[in-house]
Amino acid sequence: xxxxxxxxxxxxxETRTAIIDAAARLFARKGFEATSLDAVATSLGLTKxxxxxxxxxxxxxxxxxxxxxxxxxxVGPLLRADLPLPDRLRLFGRGVYASLxxxxxxxxxxxxxxxxxxxxxxxxxxxxxETSSAGIRDLAARFHAVNVARGERSPLxxxxxxxxxxxxxxxxxxxxxxxxxxLRQSALETLFVLLAGESDATGAGSxxxxxxxxx
Amino acid sequence: xxxxxxxxxxxxxETRTAIIDAAARLFARKGFEATSLDAVATSLGLTKxxxxxxxxxxxxxxxxxxxxxxxxxxVGPLLRADLPLPDRLRLFGRGVYASLxxxxxxxxxxxxxxxxxxxxxxxxxxxxxETSSAGIRDLAARFHAVNVARGERSPLxxxxxxxxxxxxxxxxxxxxxxxxxxLRQSALETLFVLLAGESDATGAGSxxxxxxxxx
DNA sequence: CAATTCGGATACTGATCAGTATCTTGGATA
DNA sequence: TATCCAAGATACTGATCAGTATCCGAATTG
Numbered sequence: 001x002x003x004x005x006x007x008x009x010x011x012x013x014e015t016r017t018a019i020i021d022a023a024a025r026l027f028a029r030k031g032f033e034a035t036s037l038d039a040v041a042t043s044l045g046l047t048k049x050x051x052x053x054x055x056x057x058x059x060x061x062x063x064x065x066x067x068x069x070x071x072x073x074x075v076g077p078l079l080r081a082d083l084p085l086p087d088r089l090r091l092f093g094r095g096v097y098a099s100l101x102x103x104x105x106x107x108x109x110x111x112x113x114x115x116x117x118x119x120x121x122x123x124x125x126x127x128x129x130e131t132s133s134a135g136i137r138d139l140a141a142r143f144h145a146v147n148v149a150r151g152e153r154s155p156l157x158x159x160x161x162x163x164x165x166x167x168x169x170x171x172x173x174x175x176x177x178x179x180x181x182x183l184r185q186s187a188l189e190t191l192f193v194l195l196a197g198e199s200d201a202t203g204a205g206s207x208x209x210x211x212x213x214x215x
Numbered sequence: 216x217x218x219x220x221x222x223x224x225x226x227x228x229e230t231r232t233a234i235i236d237a238a239a240r241l242f243a244r245k246g247f248e249a250t251s252l253d254a255v256a257t258s259l260g261l262t263k264x265x266x267x268x269x270x271x272x273x274x275x276x277x278x279x280x281x282x283x284x285x286x287x288x289x290v291g292p293l294l295r296a297d298l299p300l301p302d303r304l305r306l307f308g309r310g311v312y313a314s315l316x317x318x319x320x321x322x323x324x325x326x327x328x329x330x331x332x333x334x335x336x337x338x339x340x341x342x343x344x345e346t347s348s349a350g351i352r353d354l355a356a357r358f359h360a361v362n363v364a365r366g367e368r369s370p371l372x373x374x375x376x377x378x379x380x381x382x383x384x385x386x387x388x389x390x391x392x393x394x395x396x397x398l399r400q401s402a403l404e405t406l407f408v409l410l411a412g413e414s415d416a417t418g419a420g421s422x423x424x425x426x427x428x429x430x
Numbered sequence: 431c432a433a434t435t436c437g438g439a440t441a442c443t444g445a446t447c448a449g450t451a452t453c454t455t456g457g458a459t460a
Numbered sequence: 461t462a463t464c465c466a467a468g469a470t471a472c473t474g475a476t477c478a479g480t481a482t483c484c485g486a487a488t489t490g
Contacts, residue, residue, distance in 0.1 A: 007458090036447060049467085164402065167386035168383055171386030182378050223436075223488070264438050267479075268437055
């Protein structure tokens, strides 16, 4: 406990972020609607008043959480110009697997929860739809550029390909939340590699990779 | 309105199924928890008393709905011994697409809702897990037999293959609920065909198929 | 036809929720 | 040091929910 005396603005900002973090954890586990503001506050040793001192309504808190934690799976590997498409997809799948067990697990779960919430809330659906579809279009363009530069083609076309990727990621997240043992890392990587449309998806075909099992 | 005079047992059974059907519709749209028994009853011109005359608790109604409407995607096409794996997967994808717009739409949505509910309810998760994993094991065995008979292999192994299929279907259902226009039928079929691990997933390679668009 | 049974209505309980109004207290400012 | 202000506590409101208790009326049964 390093610094007890804090300026007011610091303290306010600190509780605000603490509330967002606590809400994120509860939202990820029980969903937006099933999580009460009371539960959020008491999980921090605070009361509902503290929440309403920082957020005008529950909806505003949800928006803040979704904004701060909105981090779809890391698509960096998919845009690497130095790797063939199957390898890029394998790396992407590896990243998804790592996310589901590491620090960004919360972000992925919240991304999923946000989608589920959108299924039952038209306004939220519109809110999400705009940003996400814009992001997909942008990613698809960059992805397409990389493929063209490499002389590769993706099945489905770049945009539909990313939509399909979103679909698979959401399914994977749900599967992991239901039964983390059902889909092993190797199978998950293979699943993503298959989306490249190459028949050699077993992993033996990647030239630089040895058969050493790390983990 | 053909038959007004009904025996008591008939009447009871009729309202019971009417309640299940109404609940199914509301559950599919708003989820188990967010749907009140009042809403279910009044959507039929009844009151909550009618519900509790047929079901001991909301949980029992949920179970009845889930039981009656539990219909995962039709896997029949996947077990056809007369078709190569890519064609089987294409047919399967076509079936999923048709379901999402036809009569079994409700069933698929409820299957998804059941999975989401399981993410937040350990007891429900166990309930679902047993039956579904048993079903997957059974299907996987039959699928494997067909593949062996045909001299084909599926990537991932039969069991992981079906798990992956479940993953993709759930993602597809969610995507359709969010934005039905984002994934076209052809793209969806291609997505499933890709899971066969064949590079020719465009559909032009299937020998018996003409280029006629049936719709 | 009288007694009984039961599907369903009515009317409650208690719990939980989002949101509001008001008070308290410790840091900020003079 | 004295005043002021806002972060947060306390205590409410009204709405909604699952579940319960009781009642009514029509079908069943003798």
